[in-house]
Ligand SMILES: Nc1ncnc2c1ncn2[C@@H]1O[C@H](COP(=O)(O)OP(=O)(O)OP(=O)(O)O)[C@@H](O)[C@H]1O
C-alpha cells in the first residue's frame with residue numbers, strides 16, 4: 001500500500017454539548033480516492049472541515065505527512081476544498097475565480113494565464129474565462145469550483161458532496177470526469193457523499209460513518225460483499241437482514257431452517273445477524289431448495305425483476321432475471337458463500353460502539 | 358399575454374396616479390419656479406444665484422458636513438454590521454431592535470434631545486463640571502450638526518451593510534482562506550467587494566438626507582450656521598422668494614441625481630455577478 005498521508009488520531013468534536021464525532025481514527029493513503037459515506041448529519045462535513053482547518057477538534061490530532069496540523073490555519077494547509085454549494089466568488093468572473101489562489105501566492109501573470117487555460121481545459125470549460133458565476137449552470141459552477149481548487153496543485157483535494165445539486169445524468173457524467181481528473185492529477189481525493197452508489201462507483205476506499213462513528217472501512221467490494229454489521233448492510237444497497245442463530249461452525253439457523261455457510265469461530269448457538277443480498281437469493285421449484293416460500297409481489301425494474309417472497313415468516317427481497325408470478329410456490333436456496341454472518345450487538349448503543357474498535 | 362399586460366396596467370394605475378400627483382407635478386412646479394422670475398419670464402438667474410458667496414458657502418458646508426457624517430457613519434456601521442452578521446444568535450435581533458427602536462420616536466424630538474444634552478448648561482456639561490473636567494462648547498458648531506446627522510442617519514447605514522454582510526455564505530469566506538488568503542486578504546478581496554451594493558445604498562441613504570437637512574442644522578447649529586437646506590427653507594418660508602428657493606433646489610438636485618446614478622450603475626454591476 002502507498003504512503004500514509006493523513007492521520008486523524010482520536011478526534012472528538014461536540015456542538016452545543018452534543019457529541020458529533022467520538023474518538024474518530026482514520027488513516028488516508030497517498031493517491032487514494034477515499035469516500036466518507038453516511039446518512040445526513042452523521043458528521044461527514046465536520047470531519048472534512050477538521051481536515052481543511054475550518055473547525056478545531058475538541059480532542060485528538062490531525063497529522064499531515066508526519067506533521068501535526070491540528071491548529072494550523074486553513075490558508076497554510078497544502079490542501080484545497082470544493083465546497084458543498086460551490087462557494088464561488090460571485091463578484092469575479094471565472095478566470096478571476098480560478099486565479100484567486102495563484103494571485104495570493106504572487107505567481108507571475110504568464111504562469112496564471114497558463115494555469116487558467118490548463119484548468120479550464122481539464123474541466124471542459126474552454127472559452128468560459130469571462131463569464132460570471134451567476135450566469136453558469138450548476139454543473140458548470142461545480143467545474144469552476146474544481147478548477148479553482150486544482151490550479152493550486154494541492155496534495156489533497158477535499159470534496160463535500162460536489163455533485164449533490166446536480167440531476168442524475170449530469171451526476172453520472174461528472175462522476176466519470178472526477179475519476180478521470182483524479183487519475184490525471186495523481187493526487188489524493190477525500191470525497192464526501194451520502195449516495196452509496198456514487199461511493200461504490202468512484203472510490204478506492206470507503207469509510208462508512210454513522211452517528212460520529214466509523215462503522216466499517218474497506219474497498220467498495222469489501223463493503224458491499226462483506227458488511228460487518230446490519231447498519232452497513234442496510235445502508236449499502238438493498239439487503240435481507242435477518243436475526244439468526246449460529247448453530248456451529250459453517251452452519252446457521254435462519255428462521256428455523258438450517259443453512260450451510262462458510263463462517264466460523266462465532267461459537268455454538270450464538271445469536272447473530274445474517275445478510276443476504278437480494279441478487280444472491282435463488283428461487284427454485286418446490287422441493288429443490290432449502291426453504292419453501294410463496295411469491296407475494298413482483299415489480300419489473302428494467303434489468304431484473306424485484307420480487308417479494310414470504311418464507312419462514314419473513315418477507316425476502318429477491319432480484320432475479322427470471323420471473324415467477326405472484327402466488328408461485330417455490331423454494332429459496334442460498335449459496336453458502338453468499339450468507340454473510342455478523343455479530344449481533346446486545347443493544348443499540350453497543351451497536352454503534354462495538355464496531356468502532 | 359395581452360390580457361396580462363392590460364390587467365397589470367390596470368393594477369398599476371393607482372400608483373401611476375400617485376406618482377403623477379405627488380412626484381411629477383411638484384417636480385414640474387419646482388422646475389417652473391426655478392427657471393422663471395416673479396413676472397413668469399424665463400431666466401437662469403435663480404440657478405446662477407448659487408455662485409453668490411452666501412449660497413456657495415452654505416452648499417459647500419452642507420456638502421462637507423454630509424460627506425464627513427457619511428464617512429463617520431460608514432466606519433461605525435461596518436464593524437458593527439460585521440459583529441452582528443458573525444453572531445448568528447438570538448441576541449442579534451435584540452441589537453437590531455435597539456438600533457431601530459429610536460426610529461419609532463419622532464426625528465425632531467430625538468434631535469431636540471441632543472440639544473438639551475449638548476447645551477452649554479446641558480446634561481453633558483453638567484456631568485463634566487461635576488467631574489471637575491473642562492466643559493465643552495459643542496452646541497451651535499458644525500461638530501454638533503455632524504453629531505446630529507450621524508445619530509439620526511446611522512441606522513440607514515447599518516441595515517443595508519448588515520444585510521449584505523449576512524447574505525455572504527460562510528463557505529465563500531472559507532473558500533478564500535482555503536485558497537491561501539489570510540484574514541486581511543479575505544476581507545479586502547472578498548468581504549468588502551461583496552458588500553459594495555450594501556455600502557452604496559447605505560451611503561445614499563445617509564448622504565442625501567444629510568445634504569438636504571435643515572432641521573438638524575437649525576436645532577443644533579443655531580442661527581449662525583447656514584446649510585444649503587436652511588437657505589432654501591428660508592427662501593420659501595421667510596423671504597417668500599419661491600423662484601430663488603426653487604432654483605437652489607435644482608442645484609441641490611444635481612448632486613442627488615449624480616449620487617443616485619452612481620448607485621444605480623454599481624447596483625447593476627452587482628446584479629451581473
Ligand atoms: N457549526 C455547528 N454548530 C452546531 N451544530 C453543528 C455545526 N456544524 C454541524 N453541526 C451538527 O453536527 C452534526 C453533523 O453535521 P455534519 O454537517 O458533519 O453532517 P453531514 O454528515 O455532513 O450531513 P449532510 O449529509 O446532511 O451534509 C449535525 O447534527 C449538525 O447539526
Ligand SMILES: [Mg+2]
Pocket residue numbers: 044045046084160
Ligand atoms: Mg455535509
